[in-house]
Amino acid sequence: MPGLVFIVSGPSGVGKSTLRKEVMSRCDNLKYSVSYTTRPPRKGEQEGVDYTFISHDTFTKMRDEGKFAEWARVHGNYYGTPIEPIVRWTEEGFDVILEIDVQGAMQVKNSFPEEVFVFIAPPSLADLEKRLRWRKTDHEDDILLRMTHAHLELDAVRDYNYLVVNERLEEAVKKFHAIILAERCRIR
Amino acid sequence: MPGLVFIVSGPSGVGKSTLRKEVMSRCDNLKYSVSYTTRPPRKGEQEGVDYTFISHDTFTKMRDEGKFAEWARVHGNYYGTPIEPIVRWTEEGFDVILEIDVQGAMQVKNSFPEEVFVFIAPPSLADLEKRLRWRKTDHEDDILLRMTHAHLELDAVRDYNYLVVNERLEEAVKKFHAIILAERCRIR
Numbered sequence: 001m002p003g004l005v006f007i008v009s010g011p012s013g014v015g016k017s018t019l020r021k022e023v024m025s026r027c028d029n030l031k032y033s034v035s036y037t038t039r040p041p042r043k044g045e046q047e048g049v050d051y052t053f054i055s056h057d058t059f060t061k062m063r064d065e066g067k068f069a070e071w072a073r074v075h076g077n078y079y080g081t082p083i084e085p086i087v088r089w090t091e092e093g094f095d096v097i098l099e100i101d102v103q104g105a106m107q108v109k110n111s112f113p114e115e116v117f118v119f120i121a122p123p124s125l126a127d128l129e130k131r132l133r134w135r136k137t138d139h140e141d142d143i144l145l146r147m148t149h150a151h152l153e154l155d156a157v158r159d160y161n162y163l164v165v166n167e168r169l170e171e172a173v174k175k176f177h178a179i180i181l182a183e184r185c186r187i188r
Numbered sequence: 189m190p191g192l193v194f195i196v197s198g199p200s201g202v203g204k205s206t207l208r209k210e211v212m213s214r215c216d217n218l219k220y221s222v223s224y225t226t227r228p229p230r231k232g233e234q235e236g237v238d239y240t241f242i243s244h245d246t247f248t249k250m251r252d253e254g255k256f257a258e259w260a261r262v263h264g265n266y267y268g269t270p271i272e273p274i275v276r277w278t279e280e281g282f283d284v285i286l287e288i289d290v291q292g293a294m295q296v297k298n299s300f301p302e303e304v305f306v307f308i309a310p311p312s313l314a315d316l317e318k319r320l321r322w323r324k325t326d327h328e329d330d331i332l333l334r335m336t337h338a339h340l341e342l343d344a345v346r347d348y349n350y351l352v353v354n355e356r357l358e359e360a361v362k363k364f365h366a367i368i369l370a371e372r373c374r375i376r
Contacts, residue, residue, distance in 0.1 A: 119375075157375065158375065160375055161374065161375060162370065162373045162374055162375060163373055163375050164373055174369065175369055175370075175372075175373050177366070178365070178366035178367075178368075178369035178370045178373075179366075179369075179370040179373060180366075181362065181363055181366035181367075181370070182350065182363075182366045182367040182369070182370035182371070183370070184363075185350045185351055185352055185363050185366075185367060186349065186350055187307075187345065187346065187348055187349060187350060187351050
């Protein structure tokens with residue numbers, strides 16, 4: 001039976017990566033599909049772990065060769081989801097997690113046999129702004145841009161299968177983990 | 189937001205009650221709707237906890253007054269699910285678990301706003317027979333009847349939302365618990 005593809009979206013700064021890493025440490029048979037991006041690494045981000053960091057030219061070439069399941073320009077940078085590892089892993093029976101923004105998520109709808117759309121939301125937009133400032137990796141302009149974007153993204157929740165509000169990390173991890181275990185029991 | 193109704197079915201002897209009791213001890217905001225039955229209590233079964241044990245006449249009267257969401261005759265005995273507590277609890281925001289056999293489960297389809305159908309299966313029919321014999325509460329004739337019935341019930345799996353194979357109790361409890369937590373995150 002082919003694996004499931006969990007597409008995770010949510011506003012920048014909501015804690016998607018932290019959540020995903022914590023769930024992966026507790027749950028077997030799960031792979032994370034690393035996105036490609038043209039944006040420079042943030043402090044602490046590792047090549048091939050958080051993102052595969054590539055040049056604009058390489059990105060354009062891969063895109064034109066149809067190697068991305070979806071790609072998007074977000075806050076002036078390009079992000080893309082490579083198709084090959086997802087196809088390979090799901091065929092091998094692994095479940096795969098993708099982190100994609102809302103516009104990208106809608107592009108992959110119906111790309112893979114068994115997709116599950118999970119939206120991670122902050123308890124409030126005020127809380128999100130606090131987190132972005134606390135992260136201290138973004139400039140003020142970036143923060144304002146991300147907040148504007150967050151408003152738009154929250155509107156997209158209705159297109160998802162699940163909503164996890166990341167108020168307390170441990171609770172959110174349990175919920176995301178439960179979604180994965182439950183989807184594995186779902187009759188299709 | 190009204191509560192969810194989890195309808196749990198599975199062959200007699202598969203361990204539905206044990207599973208349900210264990211999940212309820214770990215999960216808050218959950219009520220169990222006790223079924224009514226005309227069959228005599230098994231050893232260890234408590235009135236109002238495992239079943240509400242009533243006479244054939246009382247059962248018929250309640251049925252004719254439309255007080256059951258579903259009722260069925262199984263192995264010569266009558267079983268019924270009272271509507272009133274389910275409506276009251278879901279309105280109060282509780283999620284409710286019902287244990288109903290397959291024919292009953294199909295009768296309650298679309299009776300309540302948010303229904304989730306969970307099927308508990310044995311790892312194999314041979315394993316089920318072993319459990320029924322180990323339980324030592326049933327006569328040989330009963331066991332044969334229950335095994336015949338189990339074959340028919342397993343065919344109904346496709347009408348359910350989730351399948352939990354009860355091979356090891358702890359694993360099955362985790363899965364059932366995950367289904368409840370995940371369904372609470374589901375966007376409807």
